[in-house]
Amino acid sequence: MKKYDDIVVGSGISGMTMSLLLSMNGHSVLLLEKGPHIGGSLARFSKRGIPFDTGFHFTGGLHSGGILADILSILDIRDSIEPVFLSDPSENQFIFESHGRRFEHPIGIENIKKKFGEYFPSEAGAIERYFDKVKSVCSRTPSLNLHANTIAPPSLDEDYVTLDEVLKGLTSNTLLRGLLSGYAMCYGVRPDEMSFANHSRMCLSFYESIACVKGGGDAFIKAFERKFKEYGVDIRCGAVITELADINDGKVGRFILNTGEEVVADTCVFTIHPKEIVNCLPQKYLSKAFVDRISSFESSAGFFSVFAALNSDEDPYPGETIVSLFPDDDVNKLLDPHYNGRQALVIIKPPYQAESSSGKGICILEPSFPEHVSAWSSSHRGQRPQEYIEYKKARIEAIKEHIFSVFPAYRERLDFVDAGSLLTTRDYLNSPDGSAYGIKQKMGQYNLIGKLPLHNLYAAGQSALLPGIIGAMMSSMIVGRAVVGKEQFGKLLGRALCH
Numbered sequence: 001m002k003k004y005d006d007i008v009v010g011s012g013i014s015g016m017t018m019s020l021l022l023s024m025n026g027h028s029v030l031l032l033e034k035g036p037h038i039g040g041s042l043a044r045f046s047k048r049g050i051p052f053d054t055g056f057h058f059t060g061g062l063h064s065g066g067i068l069a070d071i072l073s074i075l076d077i078r079d080s081i082e083p084v085f086l087s088d089p090s091e092n093q094f095i096f097e098s099h100g101r102r103f104e105h106p107i108g109i110e111n112i113k114k115k116f117g118e119y120f121p122s123e124a125g126a127i128e129r130y131f132d133k134v135k136s137v138c139s140r141t142p143s144l145n146l147h148a149n150t151i152a153p154p155s156l157d158e159d160y161v162t163l164d165e166v167l168k169g170l171t172s173n174t175l176l177r178g179l180l181s182g183y184a185m186c187y188g189v190r191p192d193e194m195s196f197a198n199h200s201r202m203c204l205s206f207y208e209s210i211a212c213v214k215g216g217g218d219a220f221i222k223a224f225e226r227k228f229k230e231y232g233v234d235i236r237c238g239a240v241i242t243e244l245a246d247i248n249d250g251k252v253g254r255f256i257l258n259t260g261e262e263v264v265a266d267t268c269v270f271t272i273h274p275k276e277i278v279n280c281l282p283q284k285y286l287s288k289a290f291v292d293r294i295s296s297f298e299s300s301a302g303f304f305s306v307f308a309a310l311n312s313d314e315d316p317y318p319g320e321t322i323v324s325l326f327p328d329d330d331v332n333k334l335l336d337p338h339y340n341g342r343q344a345l346v347i348i349k350p351p352y353q354a355e356s357s358s359g360k361g362i363c364i365l366e367p368s369f370p371e372h373v374s375a376w377s378s379s380h381r382g383q384r385p386q387e388y389i390e391y392k393k394a395r396i397e398a399i400k401e402h403i404f405s406v407f408p409a410y411r412e413r414l415d416f417v418d419a420g421s422l423l424t425t426r427d428y429l430n431s432p433d434g435s436a437y438g439i440k441q442k443m444g445q446y447n448l449i450g451k452l453p454l455h456n457l458y459a460a461g462q463s464a465l466l467p468g469i470i471g472a473m474m475s476s477m478i479v480g481r482a483v484v485g486k487e488q489f490g491k492l493l494g495r496a497l498c499h
């Protein structure tokens with residue numbers, strides 16, 4: 001029987017961060033992944049020689065002093081990640097179709113305030129107050145300070161007021177409210193359900209800088225793989241825990257895997273969906289209150305993803321990297337599973353050409369919900385019924401027409417090469433429902449983070465703190481700090497960050 005200090009369950013960005021952090025602190029680590037390879041949502045796929053990203057397209061926080069840049073420095077992989085910043089405001093656009101308005105989104109809060117003030121001259125005061133509130137929330141949030149981060153329940157007043165309420169208090173201009181809510185697409189929760197505090201925590205890094213990464217999600221996976229070799233992290237793919245055994249004084253002694261292997265470990269950190277975590281725990285150790293709390297978590301929005309290739313050397317819209325289309329200025333409607341008008345779209349065209357690529361890939365994301373595919377939820381990859389295939393076809397056609405209505409010159413120049421629904425995401429990522437961001441992080445909700453009912457088991461991952469790669473990595477920094485101890489973690493931080 002092999003003995004490790006720690007087992008990490010799930011190898012997405014959160015599990016990889018956790019494994020590296022623990023191993024850099026001298027722990028022996030076993031990383032378990034249910035799928036055939038590591039990386040979770042970060043893994044790319046190729047079609048026609050073009051690499052396409054699935055669950056990672058852009059991020060904030062990669063600028064010098066940004067939270068993601070700092071985390072990468074702590075993990076000693078910052079040099080392996082090459083950001084391509086969208087520094088020209090036209091590279092990130094929000095188009096509100098019902099108003100016929102196109103808004104450029106510059107980098108830096110002062111630049112955004114200036115630009116938005118030009119778009120809405122009579123709303124300059126509301127814009128100023130909005131950004132002051134965002135900055136104030138973030139400056140009072142310990143989880144965003146790597147030196148002070150702690151596991152704490154939502155504690156600010158702004159944790160108990162929705163984004164929608166704050167925006168309505170600031171302005172009656174529905175278009176401005178729509179524009180300031182636009183990044184809800186990056187966390188998949190309606191503005192009338194999301195706390196203003198978590199909206200601010202998600203958006204600050206996007207306001208400070210936005211970047212794609214050369215090599216996409218695979219660049220992260222390769223960087224982690226190199227480090228796993230250096231620190232001797234053991235990896236098992238196709239592996240899950242089937243039984244927690246030798247439970248004494250509330251601690252698990254032995255972990256039995258589906259591979260037949262039995263492992264002894266001091267701690268085990270789950271970075272998977274909370275509902276999947278509960279499935280791994282022996283029911284007799286779980287209180288009804290705990291199970292009810294996890295069962296009450298709902299799903300965030302997911303995406304119906306369409307992948308296209310530009311079939312011409314000439315790009316008719318060369319400067320536009322991220323374009324978000326909003327058919328309506330009410331983002332609550334656009335993130336409502338029952339809304340049946342024209343959907344929002346986020347179109348992403350990476351601003352660099354991949355070395356191995358035979359063309360430029362474009363990824364198009366349309367919000368979608370488990371309700372949209374519930375009729376076929378018992379089907380699996382390669383065995384979907386005809387009605388599902390028709391659903392996919394119809395949705396792809398509607399997306400094409402939506403794009404061509406805004407970008408007519410794409411009609412002759414885009415080949416649509418692949419598409420995936422929430423069921424595709426669910427089955428590739430082994431998530432319960434294929435949502436993009438794990439659980440819906442609703443106002444006032446106490447997520448599952450840190451210690452679990454069995455004392456040497458912990459929870460981290462995108463559903464623990466905040467979604468997106470920053471939120472997922474932050475959750476691992478916070479929980480990792482609890483596992484290795486404050487002092488040990490402090491030493492690592494001190495070595496990596498001198499500012």
Ligand SMILES: Cc1cc2nc3c(=O)[nH]c(=O)nc-3n(C[C@H](O)[C@H](O)[C@H](O)COP(=O)(O)OP(=O)(O)OC[C@H]3O[C@@H](n4cnc5c(N)ncnc54)[C@H](O)[C@@H]3O)c2cc1C
Nearest residue numbers: 010011012013014034040041055057058430436462468469
């Ligand atoms: C279409 C789409 C687009 C997105 N775009 C962006 C973006 O541009 N920028 C951004 O920051 N974020 C984006 N996100 C969100 C981002 O991908 C996630 O927030 C983040 O990658 C989640 O990381 P994670 O490690 O928590 O989970 P995951 O990446 O889901 O990893 C969990 C891993 O655990 C494995 N697993 C599941 N159950 C078990 C088990 N029982 N035992 C062992 N292993 C198990 C899974 O196979 C998976 O590999 C997007 C998501 C989607 C779906």
